[in-house]
Amino acid sequence: MNNEIKWELGSDNGMPMTLHEKGLDLKGASAFFFYVSGLIAMSSMIWVVVLSLKMLQYSRTQPDLPSYYVPIAVACIFLSLFFIKTFYTLFNNRRKYRKDVTIADGTVEYKETSHTGVVEWKEKVKKFEEVGLRHYTYRGVDSWFIALVHSDKNKSIPLFAPDYNSKSASESDKRELLAKYGTLLGMITTYQEKTSEIGKKE
Numbered sequence: 001m002n003n004e005i006k007w008e009l010g011s012d013n014g015m016p017m018t019l020h021e022k023g024l025d026l027k028g029a030s031a032f033f034f035y036v037s038g039l040i041a042m043s044s045m046i047w048v049v050v051l052s053l054k055m056l057q058y059s060r061t062q063p064d065l066p067s068y069y070v071p072i073a074v075a076c077i078f079l080s081l082f083f084i085k086t087f088y089t090l091f092n093n094r095r096k097y098r099k100d101v102t103i104a105d106g107t108v109e110y111k112e113t114s115h116t117g118v119v120e121w122k123e124k125v126k127k128f129e130e131v132g133l134r135h136y137t138y139r140g141v142d143s144w145f146i147a148l149v150h151s152d153k154n155k156s157i158p159l160f161a162p163d164y165n166s167k168s169a170s171e172s173d174k175r176e177l178l179a180k181y182g183t184l185l186g187m188i189t190t191y192q193e194k195t196s197e198i199g200k201k202e
Contacts, residue, residue, distance in 0.1 A: 001166040001177065005158055014184065016104030023097030023114075042087065045080040052076040101157060103185070108148070108157060123155060125185055131159070132190040133178045142194070143167045144174065146181055149190075 008018045026034050052073040059065050059073075098113040106126065112119045128150045135144045144167070146160040159181055162169060175191060182189035 001160075001169055001173065002163040004161040004163050007159070016102055017184075018103075019099070019101040021097075021099040023094035024091075038087070038091070042084065045084050048076050048080045052080070103148075103157075106186075108155075110155070110157075121155065123150070125187070128155075128187065130190050131178065131182045131185055131187045132192065133174060134192045135194045141167070146178055148185065148187070 006019065006021070008020075010016050024034075055069055055073040059070050093115040096113065096115050098111075100109075100111045102109045103125065106124060108123050108125060108128075110119070110121050110123075125148075128148050130149050131146065132149045133144060133146045135142065137143070143162065145158055145162075148157040148159055150156045160177065178189050178191060
């Protein structure tokens, strides 16, 4: 099964476990499509602003111009400037985003950097409660994940999220994978059935 969370494991698929995420971690065709599409969108909105300003200027010298042209031009200017600002803010926020997690020597080290600041903490693995597998439904699609569970939800660490082809993995395969993570981290495991609200101890 393929893990959507890009953990890097040590030798023989063991410790340390490291995870490095970037807000704009795009490569190849995905990066090309994103930046070209963004450039086209920004250029189009700037061009709308320029044309709208020209229309306002033209309306002053052409009194026979329909009266609705002016409010339409003003609306286009404000909408375009709003979308330009929104796109730039989102792009800048994602560009600043970083997350680095290391699990080694019985310790979890976490650091997340975003436009709001830095969240950083260090916790012993034994302070976590369990390694748990949970099922959920999103937009009508059943899926599941495995996480290192902490009493503080903000400190729970996702370990495994299946790709699309692995969402329908058999119960035995999911239990086997859960057991591997439990052994790797030296933690008890819980398997939450799809219809159960309480995990079952393994």
